[in-house]
Amino acid sequence: MQTNAKKIYDLVNAEAVYTAKSDLRQYLTGFQSSFGYVISDKNGNTFYTDTRYLEAAEKQLKNTDVAIKVLERGQTAYDLLSGYKQVAVPVAKTYAPEYVRLKEMGIEIVDSLPAFTQAMAIKSEEEIASIKAACEITDKAFIAFLGTLKEGVSENEAAAELEYLMRKFGASGTSFETIMAFGENGSVPHHETGNRKLKYGDPVLIDFGCKVNGYCSDCTRTLLFGDKPENSDFKKAYNAVLSAHFAAKEKITDNITGKQADAFARDELKNYGLDKYFTHSLGHGIGINVHEFPRLSPASDDILQNGMVFSDEPGVYFAGKFGIRIEDTVTLEGGKVISLTNSDKKLIIL
Numbered sequence: 304m305q306t307n308a309k310k311i312y313d314l315v316n317a318e319a320v321y322t323a324k325s326d327l328r329q330y331l332t333g334f335q336s337s338f339g340y341v342i343s344d345k346n347g348n349t350f351y352t353d354t355r356y357l358e359a360a361e362k363q364l365k366n367t368d369v370a371i372k373v374l375e376r377g378q379t380a381y382d383l384l385s386g387y388k389q390v391a392v393p394v395a396k397t398y399a400p401e402y403v404r405l406k407e408m409g410i411e412i413v414d415s416l417p418a419f420t421q422a423m424a425i426k427s428e429e430e431i432a433s434i435k436a437a438c439e440i441t442d443k444a445f446i447a448f449l450g451t452l453k454e455g456v457s458e459n460e461a462a463a464e465l466e467y468l469m470r471k472f473g474a475s476g477t478s479f480e481t482i483m484a485f486g487e488n489g490s491v492p493h494h495e496t497g498n499r500k501l502k503y504g505d506p507v508l509i510d511f512g513c514k515v516n517g518y519c520s521d522c523t524r525t526l527l528f529g530d531k532p533e534n535s536d537f538k539k540a541y542n543a544v545l546s547a548h549f550a551a552k553e554k555i556t557d558n559i560t561g562k563q564a565d566a567f568a569r570d571e572l573k574n575y576g577l578d579k580y581f582t583h584s585l586g587h588g589i590g591i592n593v594h595e596f597p598r599l600s601p602a603s604d605d606i607l608q609n610g611m612v613f614s615d616e617p618g619v620y621f622a623g624k625f626g627i628r629i630e631d632t633v634t635l636e637g638g639k640v641i642s643l644t645n646s647d648k649k650l651i652i653l
Contacts, residue, residue: 315413319389319391321340321380321384328340332364349596386463392415394412419630423595430590431643437519437520440473444469457500458495458496459497469513474513481548482508482511486502490625508525508627519592520589520643522644522646525541541650543572544629551617561586561599565585571617572619586615615633
């Protein structure tokens with residue numbers, strides 16, 4: 304079976320491709336590990352690791368085009384690369400001391416990151432299947448979680464419950480640290496989940512996701528824990544964000560820029576006089592990493608293409624009061640947006 308290692312080697316067109324970063328290694332081999340190096344050259348692809356991963360790697364990479372070798376005691380990446388005159392590395396993800404050491408060895412350095420960015424942006428059927436599975440777990444966990452919210456619970460306790468449910472339903476872990484924001488804390492888009500306790504009438508903003516086969520989901524839901532007359536402004540803003548979310552979903556197609564995609568949601572919020580409260584970008588690519596290419600932002604010239612997976616997440620934030628964000632993980636298929644997270648987006652009042 305051919306892995307992505309040869310695909311990247313062919314795209315880079317260098318004597319050898321050296322990859323040490325865990326996310327890029329995983330993309331090359333499909334194997335997840337915290338340590339190791341992949342070297343691809345004209346003779347093939349080799350994953351160098353230590354005995355901690357040998358058994359698992361041999362099992363998973365059996366019958367693939369990736370050979371496995373255990374590093375000898377004291378052997379370093381520089382020893383492995385000493386016979387090459389030209390080596391490709393992901394320059395922006397390479398630490399300066401490593402880069403300098405390779406240069407001092409007389410090695411010509413080629414940047415492999417553009418090839419990774421290009422290849423990883425378009426997901427295979429297998430990759431989309433893994434992301435879809437993560438999204439299905441995300442939806443299932445959210446529905447189950449709603450029944451656990453009780454007055455007096457802390458943000459940390461609620462986040463722990465949601466993360467437990469995602470693992471219970473089959474996730475290997477979370478895509479990122481869960482954001483659980485009660486009341487006024489939702490006005491900070493990336494609020495640090497803390498000890499604020501849930502009160503009747505609070506808006507609740509939850510940004511969460513999980514992993515399956517190393518691939519991420521990303522979802523945000525905003526709801527009300529009980530209703531009060533003073534929530535009327537929240538409800539109006541919620542309807543505006545929901546309208547912006549669907550405007551983007553309905554209008555985005557292939558071969559437009561990230562800038563154009565972002566404008567669909569931003570212009571819809573402008574119709575409600577709320578565009579100035581939309582303080583971040585519409586979305587980002589999702590895959591092995593929860594933030595990948597493309598960028599859907601006011602400054603992005605990235606071209607959206609079929610097979611890409613990204614987020615649709617407009618939001619508005621009112622300092623000291625509340626925040627609202629509605630996010631789905633979506634993919635482009637046949638020039639149309641297909642949602643991979645599908646839990647209800649209508650305003651939930653518990």
